[in-house]
Amino acid sequence: xxHAERAVSLFTRGYNCxxxxxxxxxxxxGLSEAEILRNMSGFGGGIGxxxxxxxxxxxxxxxxxxxxxxxxxxxxxxxxxxYAAVQQAHDEFIAEFGTDSCRELLDRAGCGYSAVPSERTPxxxxxxxxxxxxxxxxxxxxxxxxxxxxxxxxxxKPAVETAAKALTRGDAPGA
Numbered sequence: 001x002x003h004a005e006r007a008v009s010l011f012t013r014g015y016n017c018x019x020x021x022x023x024x025x026x027x028x029x030g031l032s033e034a035e036i037l038r039n040m041s042g043f044g045g046g047i048g049x050x051x052x053x054x055x056x057x058x059x060x061x062x063x064x065x066x067x068x069x070x071x072x073x074x075x076x077x078x079x080x081x082x083y084a085a086v087q088q089a090h091d092e093f094i095a096e097f098g099t100d101s102c103r104e105l106l107d108r109a110g111c112g113y114s115a116v117p118s119e120r121t122p123x124x125x126x127x128x129x130x131x132x133x134x135x136x137x138x139x140x141x142x143x144x145x146x147x148x149x150x151x152x153x154x155x156x157k158p159a160v161e162t163a164a165k166a167l168t169r170g171d172a173p174g175a
Contacts, residue, residue, distance in 0.1 A: 002138075003139065010024060015037060018043030021055065039062070060137050068145075097136075
């Protein structure tokens with residue numbers, strides 16, 4: 001299973017966008033899935049439901065930090081390398097979706113939103129574009145960090161479609 005597919009699977013189990021994107025990489029950096037889920041819990045819904053930066057983008061930055069963020073405070077070369085990785089992943093996400101704003105992404109999809117988490121139902125998943133953002137974010141950062149060279153945004157489409165069909169039938173995990 002690719003990181004993108006794992007991320008979408010976590011989302012369909014009820015985890016938020018940031019949790020799902022980041023936890024798809026559990027075990028690769030010495031952290032358990034539970035630790036990542038806890039660490040990323042406040043970043044969902046565009047950071048705490050504020051509908052700011054999409055949680056998939058926050059998840060990408062978190063994974064880049066785990067991969068490249070171990071450096072001394074005055075090591076500007078390493079810090080620059082990390083920032084460049086985050087900026088490049090962010091730019092690729094923007095190129096794909098036109099924005100990193102949760103509010104704008106949901107507006108463009110005609111979705112309503114609130115600062116309060118929505119109940120995760122088959123209808124919720126069928127109406128939300130979030131699985132695509134999550135899968136794409138996981139694929140982008142995996143590819144940029146060399147964790148799965150074959151991953152691309154295209155691999156997320158079948159995973160999203162499969163998850164949506166399972167949720168509509170009510171037989172997906174967390175449904």
